[in-house]
Every structure is written in structure tokens, then in C-alpha cells.
Amino acid sequence: MxxxxxxxxxxxxxxxxxxxxxxxxxxxxxxxxxxxxxxxxxxxxxxxxxxxxxxxxxxxxxxxxxxxxxxxxxxxxxxxxxxxxxxxxxxxxxxxDWNRRFDHMQQHSGQHLVTAFADSLYGFKTTSWELGRQRSVIELDTPLVTVQQAEAIEKTVNQKIREHVPVNVRLITVDNPEFNKVRSHGLPDDHAGPVRIIDIEGVDANMCCGTHVRNLSDLQMIKILGTEKGKKNKTNLIFLSGQRVLKYVSQSYYTEKTLTSLLKNGPEEHIEAVDKLQKSVKALQKNNLNLLRDFAILTAETFKSKVDRGKFFSLHRKEGNNEFMNIIANEIKTEDTLLFLTVGDEKTSGLFLLAGPPGIVKKFGPRVCEILDGKGAGKCGRFQGKANKMRQRAEVEILLQEVISNVKRTQE
Known part of the structure; x- marks a missing residue:
């Protein structure tokens, strides 16, 4: 029933x-x-x-x-x-919840319509579909749908919407001769009783349990956004139906207005302006990286030039990365010097590097990681990872200074 x-x-x-x-x-x-x-x-x-x-x-x-x-x-x-x-x-x-229901009706009936003409126009069979929260996807059994084919399908379905084609619901029994003529992906194993047919008059008849509009005019419009490569040599056709099209247009217009304000030019120049900005950003990032490398070398040279530099070096820099810390470690030569380097936010998260005599690093690396509430690993005299409690950095410094003091006393 x-x-x-x-x-x-x-x-x-x-x-x-x-x-x-x-x-x-x-x-x-x-x-x-x-x-x-x-x-x-x-x-x-x-x-x-x-x-x-x-x-x-x-x-x-x-x-x-x-x-x-x-x-x-x-x-x-x-x-x-x-x-x-x-x-x-x-x-x-x-x-x-009528808004949710009617949206689902528009997308589902829209899928039936697109599926019907993808098949009748080009022989593309629908193997599955997904009604998404923002857009829906029809999986077609073809490796390629051209732009021209997608446009032709969109033009045809919207023509049918303008023609106010009725959508009728019929019930038939499984022994009805029509049962083997309608489009179907099969019945559930626990199905019992009559079969429900969704009949888009003169277009498509399909077994379906879902809720549908009673006339294609209730779809308002269908927009095919494009295609993407699917699984197993198939193509995903992405579409919107009804109110989703209007919402998409509103969002696109808001984005266009915002970009016009930010980029100080018209919509037709947005792509060129963004491309220029991306190239500028890449150039700045490259320059910043070179400066960071130079600063790392300068930091190491400054430490090495100190007469009373000692056997422990600690540094935190908000702007930095793993390469910055490793350059310093490479330049200082950590065979007899213990380095504790960190980059990132001073109080929350960042990266750390413990470098120095392999025995000390192997023993105390996990302890440093624990104090900083981080995750890391090490080998060959270096232990590095991510820290979640950079505010406990001072505690690590106290620990490592005690380690160096103990080593010094032992050597004396």
C-alpha cells in the first residue's frame, strides 16, 4: 500500500x-x-x-x-x-517540513526528466543518482558527455517544463504487460503489492517510490552545471532544479558583487585580476622563503660567532617552518650543541625541532613532545613534530638546560 x-x-x-x-x-x-x-x-x-x-x-x-x-x-x-x-x-x-519536501520533489522529478532525455537523445543510461543537499548528480553509463550534449539536454528539458507536461502516478501489478516496459532498477527484495509508476506524459514512465511534482511546470527550470569523471568509465552529470537554481543565481550574484568591490573592476575582468594576484602572491611567497632561509643562516652564524655561546641554543619564531629550523640545525652543527627550535603561535600550536647529540635527543625527544602535547618522531640526532601547547615551551627549556648542566658536570 x-x-x-x-x-x-x-x-x-x-x-x-x-x-x-x-x-x-x-x-x-x-x-x-x-x-x-x-x-x-x-x-x-x-x-x-x-x-x-x-x-x-x-x-x-x-x-x-x-x-x-x-x-x-x-x-x-x-x-x-x-x-x-x-x-x-x-x-x-x-x-x-514543506520546504524540504518540495525541494526533494523538484530534484527527483528533475532527475527523471534529465535521465529520460539523456537516454532518448544520446543513449546515455542512468546507473545511479544522488540527491545532494546543494546539488544533485546523475551517473551516466558513458565515458564522456560533451558540452554540446549537456547543453542540448538542458535546452530540451526546459522546453518540456514550459510546455506544462503533466506528471501522473499509476499503480500496476507485476503481472501487467506494462511492467516489463517501464524503466526500472528493480524492486526491493521485500516489495509486496502493486508497483508505482511515475509517468511524465509522452516522455518517460519509470517505477519509483518517491514524491514528485504533478506537472513539469512546478520544476520551474533545470540548470546543468557541468560534468565530471565518474567511476568505472562513467560520467557524473551535475544539475540543479527549481528553487535551487534561483538560490544558485543569488549566491553567484552576491559573489560577483563582492569580487567587484574587492578587485575594483568589472565582472568580465575578475578572472584576469585573480590570475595576476595569484602570480603576485607566488612571487612574494618565493621572496619570503628566500628571506627566511637567509635569516636562518644569519641566526646560526650569529650564534656560532659568540665566544660564550655555550652548548644550548633555544629560539622561537612565529613566522617559520620546518625548513627554517633544519637550516639552523645544519649550519650550527649539532654534534656537541643541543638545539631547541620552535615556530608558530607562542601559546597554542606550532612546530618544534630538538637537535643535538643523538643519545640526548633519543632520550629526551619523546619527553619534549609530551610536555608540548605534540606528536613527533626522530632519528639521527633530530626529533621533530607538531606541538599543541606551545605555551609550555619554557618548561622544555628548563628541562634541557638541566640536561646540558648534568652533561657538563659529568665531563668535568
Whole structure:
């Protein structure tokens, strides 16, 4: 049986009844961090919230005022994960997040339309697709889609949108002769009952469980952004549909205005101006690197010229890198001098190098790393790595000065 959201994709709410409620957990990801949320799996008599399927993500919405965090299909049922429980038998009002739903409808119907004409115009078969958060991707079974071919597909699909072509939903049985004629990637193993057909009148008929517009005019427009190399000799076609096109244009215009202000020239000159800036930056970086190398040599020579230079040298420089520290170590010759060099922020993170007699470096390198809360490794009289607590640099200096003092006393 089709869910209410599939029978009427434009419905935004539904009065229904709770069938069951069981404790459950949901794995979520927020800003790259994964966690587990405790809640309840709710089964309803019917639902206006679409469970994920057919390449389309699930809906979001509310049961009364309780947010629905995930909707999944389990066999013939749609399971709603919510943070609060509901009593079985209770009547509830289910509402859908319409903006998310309509966006998914536009992208999904747009995919059907692009797929149909990629096939009919050039024989490019769709092997998969992804409805992304910002843009969608159709994987085509061809090693190449030319710019001219992509433009022809875009022109044709937008012509169909302007023609207000109806999109109809039909149910057929698996023994219907039409079943073997419609486009499909196969049915789920647990499928039962009639098969749902999305029929773009005169264009395409395809088995699909997703939510779709009822007329191509609701797509507004489709923009093919371009292509990229896919897996196994295939091509990914990147596209936007409906409101995403308008949002993309707005963002592009804002970017254009910002660049015009920053670069002090018109949009037609942006690329040339940025190219010049990049070349200037590369030249400055090269000059800075040469100056840094010269400064490293000068620093080493200054230390070596001191009569009372001692056996320990410590230096921190905010602007620097691993090469800067290693040049100093190479110039000073660390067979009998212990060097502790750091670059980066004085209080937070940076890089460090401990160089000197191999025995001392091997013994105290890990301890220096531990004090600086860093990670590193060493060999042949050098131990270097990244530090996360550069503010503890003074503690390392005290430790190493004691080490040098002990060595001096032993030699005496």
C-alpha cells in the first residue's frame, strides 16, 4: 500500500493514529561529529512523511509538536524516530517540513526528466543518482558527455517544463504487460503489492517510490552545471532544479558583487585580476622563503660567532617552518650543541625541532613532545613534530638546560 505522502505528494499534514511506540536509538552526525540519540520508533496507521527510498532522502516534520528526526522504511511500514513517546491508539496530527519536501520533489522529478532525455537523445543510461543537499548528480553509463550534449539536454528539458507536461502516478501489478516496459532498477527484495509508476506524459514512465511534482511546470527550470569523471568509465552529470537554481543565481550574484568591490573592476575582468594576484602572491611567497632561509643562516652564524655561546641554543619564531629550523640545525652543527627550535603561535600550536647529540635527543625527544602535547618522531640526532601547547615551551627549556648542566658536570 502506498503511503499518504505518495498518494498526495502535495499534502502537508494528516490526522492519523499511533499503532506502536518502542524505545530506540538513532545515530546522527552534526558538524562531522557522530553521536547516538535516544528516543522512540513510532509506527502510524498512515503518514504524510516520506521514508527514504529511490535515491530520495526522508522527510522531516512533526507529530503534534514533537520533531521527527528520521523516517525509514521497514518492509511495508514507515518508522518515525522521535525524542518523545506516544501512546498507541492516540490520534495525532502529522505535519511535513514543506520546504524540504518540495525541494526533494523538484530534484527527483528533475532527475527523471534529465535521465529520460539523456537516454532518448544520446543513449546515455542512468546507473545511479544522488540527491545532494546543494546539488544533485546523475551517473551516466558513458565515458564522456560533451558540452554540446549537456547543453542540448538542458535546452530540451526546459522546453518540456514550459510546455506544462503533466506528471501522473499509476499503480500496476507485476503481472501487467506494462511492467516489463517501464524503466526500472528493480524492486526491493521485500516489495509486496502493486508497483508505482511515475509517468511524465509522452516522455518517460519509470517505477519509483518517491514524491514528485504533478506537472513539469512546478520544476520551474533545470540548470546543468557541468560534468565530471565518474567511476568505472562513467560520467557524473551535475544539475540543479527549481528553487535551487534561483538560490544558485543569488549566491553567484552576491559573489560577483563582492569580487567587484574587492578587485575594483568589472565582472568580465575578475578572472584576469585573480590570475595576476595569484602570480603576485607566488612571487612574494618565493621572496619570503628566500628571506627566511637567509635569516636562518644569519641566526646560526650569529650564534656560532659568540665566544660564550655555550652548548644550548633555544629560539622561537612565529613566522617559520620546518625548513627554517633544519637550516639552523645544519649550519650550527649539532654534534656537541643541543638545539631547541620552535615556530608558530607562542601559546597554542606550532612546530618544534630538538637537535643535538643523538643519545640526548633519543632520550629526551619523546619527553619534549609530551610536555608540548605534540606528536613527533626522530632519528639521527633530530626529533621533530607538531606541538599543541606551545605555551609550555619554557618548561622544555628548563628541562634541557638541566640536561646540558648534568652533561657538563659529568665531563668535568
Amino acid at each position: 502506498a503511503f499518504y505522502c505518495q498518494r498526495d505528494c502535495y499534502a502537508t499534514e494528516l490526522l492519523t493514529e499511533v499503532v506502536s511506540c518502542h524505545p530506540a536509538q538513532l545515530k546522527v552526525e552534526n558538524e562531522g561529529k557522530k553521536s547516538t540519540v535516544s528516543g522512540f520508533n513510532i509506527l502510524l496507521k498512515d503518514t504524510v512523511l516520506f521514508p527514504e527510498g529511490g535515491g530520495q532522502p526522508d522527510d522531516r516534520g512533526f507529530i503534534h509538536e514533537v520533531p521527527v528526526l528520521r523516517v525509514t522504511r521497514q518492509g511495508p511500514d514507515a518508522v518515525h524516530f522521535v525524542p518523545s513517546p506516544f501512546e498507541p491508539g492516540a490520534g495525532v496530527l502529522v505535519k511535513v
